[in-house]
Amino acid sequence: MNWVGAAVLLYGLGVGTGALVRGHDGASVSAARPQPTAPSVQANTAAGNTTPPTVGSALPPSLDQNVVTRIYQQALPSVVVITAVQQAKSNSSEDIGTGFFIDGQGDIATNAHVVAGQKTVTVTVGGKDVKGTVVGSDTIDDLAVVRVAPPPGVKPLPLGSAKNLQPGDLVVAIGNPFELTASVSAGIVSGLNRSMPMASGRVMNGLVQTDAALNPGNSGGPLIDQAGQVIGINTAIESPVEGSVGIGFAIPIDRLKALLPKLLSGQPIDHPWLGIEAYDITPALAEQAHLPTTQGVLILSTVKGGPAAKAGLKGDTGSANSPKYDGDIIVAVDGQAVVDVASLTAAISQDPVGSQVTLTILRGGKRMNVTVTLQAWPKSSGP
16 A cells, blocks of 8 residues: 555654644645555456565574564465555546454454545455455544455454564564565564654654565555564555665554454544644754744644634744744643653543643743643544
C-alpha cells in the first residue's frame, strides 16, 4: 500500500492536536501520509506472484538465521494480500497492502489506509481471491478489520504486546512490498514511543521504530517478535528516497487489542480534539522569535467552533506567510509539561471526548490557566 514508503522528512516537526503544524519558514509541512510511489497493480498479478521471500536488514552475526525462517514459515499462512479498488470518474486504481488473521472467524487486521475507505476489498488467501468486507475502520489510529469467509484450517497469528519491548529485540516483518508478495525482512527494535504526524492531522504516539525493511505494500502487515507473536502493525517509514532507509514504524498491537471490540462491531471510535494549528517551539525558534520559553506549543490559529476557540485561546495575529509569533503558548496540560505537539497530543489523547482539561499557557509573557472542553475529532479529514 502507499503509506509505507513516502518521503516524510519531518525531522522534529509534527502535526498538531487537531491541526496542521507549520515549518519555521511558515510553509505547511506535508504530513506522514505517503503519496503513491509504485504503479497500480492488477489483482491477478499479486495473486500469481510467487517471488521467493527475501531478508532485508543484515542481522547481527550471532543471530541464528533459522529463527527468522521459523517465524516466517509459521506466520506466512496467516498473512494475506489486500487489494482496494478506488473508482474515479474516468478510471479506477488498485492499491495493494497486507493483512493478517486475528481469529478463526475470518477477521483480518490491517491499516485503515490499506482499505482506503472502501466497504469491500479483495483478499488473496493462499493464492485465491475472495471478497472481504470492511467491518470496522479507524482512520485516526490507522487500523481496520476486514472479514472474509474463514478458509479451512485458518490459524490466527498470536497477538503479543509491545509493552515489554526493548531496543535491540529481534523483529520480523512479513508483507507485499513493491508487489513482491510473501516477502520477509528482519531487523531489530530501533526505538520505542516514537511519534509521527499522520494525514488526518493528528500525531500518532507510541509507535515502535524498526530497521526491518518496510516499503510500499508492507502496510498492514505484522511485525513479529522472536516468540512468533505480533507486537505491531507496520504502517509508515521516514525516508527521503521513497523507500526503506532503515527507519520504519509500527502501531503497537496493544492499540489494536484495545479497539478490537468496537472495530469488530463496526462502532464509531471517537478521539479527543483540541482544534489548533501550531508550531513546535525549539531553542532556535525561541531565539528567532524572542519567545519566553524554549519548549512548548505556539498556537498559530484556532479552528472556528473548535474547543480551543470556544475556550478563548488566541492564535498568531500575523499571516501564515508572515507570522508575528504572538499566539498563546501551551506549556502544560493538567499540570503535565508540554514540550512539543507530540507530547500535547499524547496528553490530550488520554482524556475522553467531552472531558475538560486545564491548559497552562503563556500569553504576552504572563502565565495563566484555561479550561477547555474536548470535542470529538471532526469526521472530515481537514483540521
